[in-house]
Amino acid sequence: MGLKVYNTLHGKKEVFVPLVEGKVGMYVCGPTVYDTSHIGHARSVVVFDTIFRWLTELKYDVRYVRNFTDVDDKIIKKSNETGVDCTAITEKYIDEFHNEMDALNVLRPSVEPKATDHIRHIIEFIQMLIDKGKAYHVEGGDVYFSIDSFKEYGKLSGRNIEDMKAGARIAVDENKKNPFDFVLWKPAKPGEPFWESPWGKGRPGWHIECSAMSYEYLGQGFDIHGGGKDLIFPHHENEIAQSEAAFGTQFVKYWIHNGFVDINNEKMSKSLGNFTMIKEVLASYSAEVIRMFLLSKHYRSPIDYSEDSMREISLGLDRIYAFLERLEKAGCKVDASRKGDLWNDFEMAMNDDFNSAKAMASVFEAVKKGNKILDDAKDTPDEDRLDVLNLFYNDIKDISNIFGIFLVDPHTYFKLKKDKGVADMAIDPAEIEDLIQQRTDARKNKDFSRSDEIRDLLQAKKIILEDGPDGTTWRFE
RNA sequence: GGCGGCUUGGCCAAGUGGUAAGGCGACGGCCUGCAAAGCCGUUAUUCUCCAGUUCAAAUCUGGAAGCCGCCUCCA
Numbered sequence: 001m002g003l004k005v006y007n008t009l010h011g012k013k014e015v016f017v018p019l020v021e022g023k024v025g026m027y028v029c030g031p032t033v034y035d036t037s038h039i040g041h042a043r044s045v046v047v048f049d050t051i052f053r054w055l056t057e058l059k060y061d062v063r064y065v066r067n068f069t070d071v072d073d074k075i076i077k078k079s080n081e082t083g084v085d086c087t088a089i090t091e092k093y094i095d096e097f098h099n100e101m102d103a104l105n106v107l108r109p110s111v112e113p114k115a116t117d118h119i120r121h122i123i124e125f126i127q128m129l130i131d132k133g134k135a136y137h138v139e140g141g142d143v144y145f146s147i148d149s150f151k152e153y154g155k156l157s158g159r160n161i162e163d164m165k166a167g168a169r170i171a172v173d174e175n176k177k178n179p180f181d182f183v184l185w186k187p188a189k190p191g192e193p194f195w196e197s198p199w200g201k202g203r204p205g206w207h208i209e210c211s212a213m214s215y216e217y218l219g220q221g222f223d224i225h226g227g228g229k230d231l232i233f234p235h236h237e238n239e240i241a242q243s244e245a246a247f248g249t250q251f252v253k254y255w256i257h258n259g260f261v262d263i264n265n266e267k268m269s270k271s272l273g274n275f276t277m278i279k280e281v282l283a284s285y286s287a288e289v290i291r292m293f294l295l296s297k298h299y300r301s302p303i304d305y306s307e308d309s310m311r312e313i314s315l316g317l318d319r320i321y322a323f324l325e326r327l328e329k330a331g332c333k334v335d336a337s338r339k340g341d342l343w344n345d346f347e348m349a350m351n352d353d354f355n356s357a358k359a360m361a362s363v364f365e366a367v368k369k370g371n372k373i374l375d376d377a378k379d380t381p382d383e384d385r386l387d388v389l390n391l392f393y394n395d396i397k398d399i400s401n402i403f404g405i406f407l408v409d410p411h412t413y414f415k416l417k418k419d420k421g422v423a424d425m426a427i428d429p430a431e432i433e434d435l436i437q438q439r440t441d442a443r444k445n446k447d448f449s450r451s452d453e454i455r456d457l458l459q460a461k462k463i464i465l466e467d468g469p470d471g472t473t474w475r476f477e
Numbered sequence: 478g479g480c481g482g483c484u485u486g487g488c489c490a491a492g493u494g495g496u497a498a499g500g501c502g503a504c505g506g507c508c509u510g511c512a513a514a515g516c517c518g519u520u521a522u523u524c525u526c527c528a529g530u531u532c533a534a535a536u537c538u539g540g541a542a543g544c545c546g547c548c549u550c551c552a
Contacts, residue, residue, distance in 0.1 A: 011481085031552075044552040074550065157547080163479045164548070206550090228552030233480085258552070259482090267546080296500085297490070301483080302545075309489065312501045319500090322514075349491090358491050361499035368516085375516050448510055455512075466513050
């Protein structure tokens with residue numbers, strides 16, 4: 001079964017057929033770099049990173065473009081408030097964005113264009129629209145896109161201009177031919193960054209950069225355009241208007257939009273003061289837990305961030321690593337040449353509109369099945385069983401490359417977790433080992449009240465003891 | 478006001494018209510000196526409500542209620 005993708009343009013799942021066989025052009029709207037990135041940015045980036053990985057897994061040659069908006073009113077505002085130069089601001093936040101996305105194990109796109117590096121292309125694009133009568137310059141002022149020149153305006157978001165006029169909340173600008181015309185180029189006020197253009201010193205409006213840069217890197221029409229749901233209107237609607245008005249051909253075949261991250265069931269907003277930044281989340285949880293959380297729900301649904309949900313995900317991740325460790329101890333080895341049932345389930349789920357939640361469930365099912373086999377075999381499987389376990393092991397390893405999680409070797413994973421606990425709790429591991437030894441001696445002498453006393457003592461420090469065939473090990477709760 | 482979405486067990490969450498995945502939690506059992514971990518079993522005769530189509534509906538249609546998003550910068 002091939003890949004199916006939910007296309008916002010038609011409001012339904014469609015079989016994915018790229019414009020050019022074997023190749024995919026994908027453009028995703030990146031951040032406006034004027035502030036620290038929040039967990040919502042992380043969702044969008046991780047979702048499209050996973051889509052990028054999956055398309056690559058399906059053997060498509062993917063050209064993945066994600067832009068930085070580095071000229072914008074908000075950047076200028078911040079510059080005016082802080083006295084810091086615009087370029088210094090954008091460079092700072094681009095660096096920060098890269099660092100955080102690297103930490104989240106996000107692959108770099110094929111190209112990461114910045115709007116300010118493409119001003120010439122933007123100006124050419126605007127000129128083309130003016131030449132075709134799709135845009136107009138108000139003397140001494142802005143260049144606007146003329147909504148009335150593009151009959152299909154509203155097709156992505158399911159709006160029509162007449163309905164919108166009825167509930168008009170938008171300020172009427174006397175210079176505009178139609179109140180819904182939007183800015184392509186705006187003149188610079190004194191002290192603002194500007195570029196020379198046929199319409200005087202100024203800078204581009206927001207929407208035009210994506211039309212210009214996607215044209216530059218992907219051509220007149222391409223396969224996938226993505227971003228957060230909030231971008232459907234007006235941003236993506238306007239991109240369609242600009243690009244299709246310019247070229248007269250379909251701009252994007254498949255539109256993909258991810259849902260929001262809520263915080264404790266509330267939308268993130270400045271007024272609620274609940275913006276949760278990626279760096280805060282990274283301080284509390286590992287990158288793997290964050291990725292796993294972001295992939296634990298279907299990308300189009302809202303997802304709720306809370307301490308409870310993160311703790312749950314974290315326990316699930318422990319369980320998968322514990323299984324991997326158990327497999328390795330039983331003698332499982334990497335053999336990339338083979339795929340098992342788990343992979344089939346995973347593939348079906350991912351091909352069904354990138355259903356990572358369902359795909360994740362198939363991993364847990366495999367963990368359950370594999371653990372049972374190991375139980376039955378008392379952790380020393382015969383060849384037939386080892387063969388089955390090896391398939392689980394290899395499938396999970398393959399899945400880890402798509403999800404960008406379970407990539408660490410299990411031993412290291414638990415060691416890191418332990419080290420972090422030791423550091424956080426300010427505990428001396430030697431002391432614990434000593435107590436464990438004392439307890440082992442007590443148990444040998446059947447002094448169970450003493451051994452239980454030691455265990456309780458450690459448990460009070462959130463340390464759990466596990467007695468196994470090879471002696472006692474410990475971990476943090 | 479316009480447009481779109483959501484409502485599945487204690488919580489989180491998949492679900493393609495064919496008879497309810499998965500995770501967390503809880504309870505019982507196996508294992509253990511006792512635990513922990515792991516495994517097994519039990520936790521939704523039912524999918525917000527009402528009506529309809531159908532041999533068959535959580536899935537389709539119509540209606541009601543509740544919640545949410547976009548329409549203004551926003552992933």
